[in-house]
Amino acid sequence: MLHVLGGGSLGLLWAARLTEAGADVRLILRDAQALRAWEAAGSSILFEQAGKRRRIALPAQLADDPTEPIDILILATKAYSAQSALQSVAPRLHQNASILLLQNGMGSQQAASRALAQQQVLYASVTDGAWMPAPQHVIWAGLGQTQIGDPRGADCPQWLAHIDQQNINWQWQTDILAVLWQKLAVNCAINPYTALYDCDNGQVPTRAGAQFPRLIDELHSLLERQGAGGTRADLGKYIDQVITRTAANSSSMRQDIHARRRTEISYITGYACEVARQAGLVTPVLDQLHGALKTHLATLGLPPD
Known part of the structure; x- marks a missing residue:
């Protein structure tokens, strides 16, 4: 059973x-x-x-x-x-x-x-x-x-x-941890922007602008430190493929906000920021993005964690 x-x-x-x-x-x-x-x-x-x-x-x-x-x-x-x-x-x-x-x-x-x-x-x-x-x-x-x-x-x-x-x-x-780290990187690259700009996945690169490649740089450094490797080009290509394949989709974080549910921010950008800090990595874009997301949720009257 x-x-x-x-x-x-x-x-x-x-x-x-x-x-x-x-x-x-x-x-x-x-x-x-x-x-x-x-x-x-x-x-x-x-x-x-x-x-x-x-x-x-x-x-x-x-x-x-x-x-x-x-x-x-x-x-x-x-x-x-x-x-x-x-x-x-x-x-x-x-x-x-x-x-x-x-x-x-x-x-x-x-x-x-x-x-x-x-x-x-x-x-x-x-x-x-x-x-x-x-x-x-x-x-x-x-x-x-x-x-x-x-x-x-x-x-x-x-x-x-x-x-x-x-x-x-x-x-x-x-090596399931490597798989989960790669998925976390994708979620960190997509979900926050869909939540902040209330947009579908396909609009993320345009909304994020020049910040987007810098964020992927930081996420690659984090994955590399965790042994979830691959090259920076591989990670960027993978994230682009997910965005293209799910261009018309609404991320789970955006859906939670629309339904006025608590998001899983602490287990996505929050977790990535904490592990980066413990590893001694400097991740200004990721940190700023996580902070902006917390502020946005609080403004909407939703739990910022």
């Missing part, structure tokens, strides 16, 4: 696809009110892909459900909720449990590894597009790639064979 903790678009996307692959899945919801609403709506998901809809049964439970231990957990919460979410199910986690983290940014994963020293904690980089037009209705908007790895160097667990069966494009990565 697999448990998915997190009832947002990503959690429901994974729960739906794993259920269709034949896995026995349970969704863990945050409180009794959410569980009652879920059950009142039929304990199911309306799953939409390429204009086709189908309903998928998905039983749900609370974090403190005493009926079964958790052997496999997929954590699909926001990064800032990851620690409290894990604490809520900690008494149920089997000592040999496998936990897959789907969080954006960096920082929450390392905290989870420290808290769960006995269990296998897997990190993932996910690029699928999914959104929810209504509760219990998830639209799979774009097939992406999922890269999974164990930062402690353990082998790929057998249960991941389930996701081969349901159109989940994934790869096992022996």
Whole structure:
């Protein structure tokens, strides 16, 4: 049995696809009110892909459900909720449990590894597009790639064979931290500008202007220091490719602002600035960008962290 903790678009996307692959899945919801609403709506998901809809049964439970231990957990919460979410199910986690983290940014994963020293904690980089037009209705908007790895160097667990069966494009990565650092660099280069200028991804280079190549210089220095290497030209090309491929998209940070939700700034630019400081790197553009973003969020009445 697999448990998915997190009832947002990503959690429901994974729960739906794993259920269709034949896995026995349970969704863990945050409180009794959410569980009652879920059950009142039929304990199911309306799953939409390429204009086709189908309903998928998905039983749900609370974090403190005493009926079964958790052997496999997929954590699909926001990064800032990851620690409290894990604490809520900690008494149920089997000592040999496998936990897959789907969080954006960096920082929450390392905290989870420290808290769960006995269990296998897997990190993932996910690029699928999914959104929810209504509760219990998830639209799979774009097939992406999922890269999974164990930062402690353990082998790929057998249960991941389930996701081969349901159109989940994934790869096992022996250096998952390098993958996450590269994704963090992309997020640092795109998300802040989309938030500050309320623009789609494709407008970022124009909005950022002369500051943009200097930011990429700083991000490359940071990645190089973390052993996530490649050349400066490679990183610039990769960021350009992502911007071109997602030109009409609205970043997750911009979507959070539009929905007046807390952003994941602390796990994107905040984390990058902190690690750069600890490494003794001078990153004036990144620091200025992070500060401007915090001020912008505060002006909007949103948490600046």
